[in-house]
Amino acid sequence: MTSMFFQKDIETMPREDIERLQLERLRHIVKYCMDNVPFYNKRLTDAGVCADKIKTLSDIQYIPYTTKADMRDTYPFGLFAVPMNKITRIHASSGTTGKPTVVGYTANDLDTWSDCMARLVTAVGANSDTIVQIAFGYGLFTGALGLHYGLEKIGAAVVPSSSGNTEKQIMLMQDFKTNALVSTPSYAQYIGEKAREMGVIDKLHLRLGLFGSEGCTPEMRSQIEHTLNIFVTDNYGMSELMGPGVSGECIERDGMHINEDHFYPEIIDPVSGQVLPRGSEGELVVTTLTKEGIPLLRYRTKDITQINYEKCRCGRTFARMAKPRGRSDDMLKIRGVNVFPSQIESVLMTFDQIAPHYQLVLTREDFSDRLEIKVELSDGSSDILDNFPALEQLHKDIRHGMKTVLGIDTKITIVGNKTLERFQGKAQRIVDLRNKK
DSSP, rough: OOOOOOSSHTOOOHHHHHHHHHHHHHHHHHHHHHHOOHHHHHHHHHTTTTGGGGOOOOGGGGGGGGGGHHHTTTTTTOOOSSOOOOOOOEOOOOOOSSOOOOEEOOOHHHHHHHHHHHHHHHHHTTOTEEEEEEEEOOOSSHHHHHHEEEHHTOOOEEOOSOOOHHHHHHHHOOOOOOOOOOOOEHHOOOOOHHHHHOOOOOGOOEEEEEESSOOHHHHHHHHHHHOOEEEEEEEETTTTEEEEEEEEEEETOEEEETTTTEEEEEEOTTTTTOOOTTHHHHHHHHSSSSSSSOSSSSSSEEEEOOEHHHHOSSSOOOOOOOOOOOOOTTEEEEETEEEEEHHHHHTTTOOOOEEEEEEEEEEEEETEEEEEEEEEEEGGGGGGGGGGGHHHHHHHHHHHHHHHHHHHOOEEEETTTTTOOOOOSSSOEEEEEETTO
16 A cells, blocks of 8 residues: 545645644634634633734633533534524434534535545545445434545545444445445454354455544454454544544554644643643643634543654654543543553453453442453354363453553453444443442
8 A cells, every 4th residue: 555645735734834824723713713602702701812812822721621511501502603504514422421412514614524534534545446335323423424425525435334234234345345344443343253154254345444433452453454354444533523534544553643734632631631741641632723613622522642743654744643542531440540441452352262342340349349341252262161271261361461451450251252242333341330239
């Protein structure tokens, strides 16, 4: 594969030009929010901030943060900056924990979104010869349509198969000669397992995976590449900011390039809220620089990552964010120790006998939180269940690996192949029983 560009002049701008453009757009978006969003007018006025006071990019620190709670408090359209007759499309989060977060797009927003996605899919080798099957659910969720329009913009043929009905997905892959797949990493793994079970894995033409919506550790990526014989790439986004397309990997897979002409990233301490020096790991905060429908100033994503500002080997100069290590609100605190699911996954994927499916069960005993990790044997290792010494050794090795990485002892439960639930959308790995009687 060779590196390709969708908008090379933009994607390879010198750092000083990127920052000059960001400052210009930051000043514009602050004024735009003051003039068009009553919520921001009050918040910025109370903070004593206006566009004229933004002299350098570091002056962004004086702007108050925006949170998901702010979006829910202004539900449904309280943060919109344009009247509804200028809104072309509305998306929303799943709203599983209450009211969904609602976002609106103008025609210009949709065009920008398509450009951002077109850059990212081109960066990993998609082109007009790509036949891509989108196995994300279509609907209020931003993932499917975000990738759909970006891929169409580069001339790819899009198969909007949506999620579910896995056997039919595999049939379409064979019949249409699909060579790229859009899905969650966990669903891609399931498709691969199903295709092998059906005896048709060698009849698939897949070469590229464009995954998102859930985390994918390098270890999980290797498992999927082995199962489906494809080149796996990751992209990042969230509905509040735009959807997928905020950042994504290039063929070097050395971090995810942020579309910095449209998004200004910061890293902060998730507890104190203080901006951290470049290179630090912390919570990602993003300001949308060009959004018309629902601009967001310093949105706290809750994702824990770090940013590399060095030029990439692919030639792109946009900063690269590391794969998020987890979310600050997904972080588990077990007996005083911070645990991220991605740490657990990275350990499990080192064991050939273990399938890439697991479940984390949280319970509370004697006022102390306990973590049970349920792991599933791989297809070729089921006989271990009948070999007590081998099972005991595997159990011991996994437990030791977890204690080495996490710093705490955990309960390990090994179950048979195809025992744990499979997911066609975002995998739900955590079962919290701490408040159950």
